Amino acid sequence: MSFIEFISQPWHWSISGAMIVLVMYLLIYFGQKFGVSSSFEAICSIGGAGRKIKYFNVDWRRQDWLLTFLVGSIIGGGIASTLLASPEPVTISEATVNDLLAIGVIVPQVEKTAGVGFIPLELFNFESLLTIKGIILMVGGGFLIGFGTRWAGGCTSGHAISGLANLQLPSLVAVIGFFIGGLIVTHFLLPIILSL
Amino acid sequence: MRLIRFLLIGVLFGIIMTKSEAISWFRIQEMFRFQSFHMYGIIGVAVVLGAVMIYFLKKNKSQNLIGDQITFTPKANTYKASIFGGTLFGLGWAMTGACPGPLYTLVGHGYLVILVIIASALIGTLVYGALRDKLPH
Numbered sequence: 001m002s003f004i005e006f007i008s009q010p011w012h013w014s015i016s017g018a019m020i021v022l023v024m025y026l027l028i029y030f031g032q033k034f035g036v037s038s039s040f041e042a043i044c045s046i047g048g049a050g051r052k053i054k055y056f057n058v059d060w061r062r063q064d065w066l067l068t069f070l071v072g073s074i075i076g077g078g079i080a081s082t083l084l085a086s087p088e089p090v091t092i093s094e095a096t097v098n099d100l101l102a103i104g105v106i107v108p109q110v111e112k113t114a115g116v117g118f119i120p121l122e123l124f125n126f127e128s129l130l131t132i133k134g135i136i137l138m139v140g141g142g143f144l145i146g147f148g149t150r151w152a153g154g155c156t157s158g159h160a161i162s163g164l165a166n167l168q169l170p171s172l173v174a175v176i177g178f179f180i181g182g183l184i185v186t187h188f189l190l191p192i193i194l195s196l
Numbered sequence: 197m198r199l200i201r202f203l204l205i206g207v208l209f210g211i212i213m214t215k216s217e218a219i220s221w222f223r224i225q226e227m228f229r230f231q232s233f234h235m236y237g238i239i240g241v242a243v244v245l246g247a248v249m250i251y252f253l254k255k256n257k258s259q260n261l262i263g264d265q266i267t268f269t270p271k272a273n274t275y276k277a278s279i280f281g282g283t284l285f286g287l288g289w290a291m292t293g294a295c296p297g298p299l300y301t302l303v304g305h306g307y308l309v310i311l312v313i314i315a316s317a318l319i320g321t322l323v324y325g326a327l328r329d330k331l332p333h
Contacts, residue, residue: 076210
């Protein structure tokens with residue numbers, strides 16, 4: 001097995017977790033911090049939102065490193081999906097497969113034409129933007145991500161990883177919130193949204 | 197040139213997000229259904245190793261590249277913002293199956309419809325900025 005084949009397999013969670021800490025260390029060593037959702041603010045500032053809303057009246061150039069990092073992550077996604085693509089779709093637990101099939105989601109490990117298992121292709125596409133469930137999931141979901149992360153002051157990277165690793169109580173409270181929201185959607189709202 | 201290093205760290209991050217499968221909507225569903233340890237393992241290892249790293253960086257008064265001592269800014273004690281904002285983000289995370297990092301990575305995979313989610317997140321950010329003074333923090 002070549003090196004490329006070796007790293008093209010899905011990574012064990014312990015390797016993935018350790019690699020995230022490597023990224024966090026590199027960002028800290030180069031004078032920055034690990035937190036992705038601040039980029040939303042920076043992009044709004046670049047777009048000129050600071051002229052109307054004081055919150056965005058900041059020097060976005062201080063975030064140029066973050067925007068560059070994210071351009072890199074897009075390139076990294078491109079590399080990973082081509083040169084380092086896994087031979088098999090994402091394999092999730094049998095219990096989740098059954099739960100998702102029960103609410104009408106096509107699961108790639110069962111239906112090979114449904115993609116590689118990163119997004120549910122039948123739900124997330126441009127045509128489904130014309131459906132109610134598509135609008136709720138993509139437009140509504142996106143809005144909540146922007147509004148929620150800025151209100152909470154961080155997302156998975158800034159609160160759940162950087163914040164918890166630095167023993168920040170506000171981050172623990174935020175992560176509890178992430179789960180309250182996530183559990184409400186997964187167990188109560190998603191079956192309703194998908195039936196629309 | 198200063199920015200090149202951040203570009204390269206970003207490339208690494210995009211690869212990690214993909215190979216860890218943290219960008220998978222299906223993995224996030226599995227996490228919120230408590231049916232696999234996978235996502236908890238990733239975040240758990242990152243938090244524990246990260247905590248050890250931060251402990252030693254502080255203890256050794258480590259310096260960054262330009263020779264300044266590494267410091268960590270505490271998160272603001274705005275607990276209402278944490279719980280309300282956090283819950284709203286959690287709703288969005290489970291709907292889209294992606295948090296902000298994976299959203300960008302997924303665009304690199306060629307899923308251009310994700311740009312709609314990012315655009316919507318920017319609108320959410322704008323609305324938060326406009327309403328900020330009226331919201332509890």
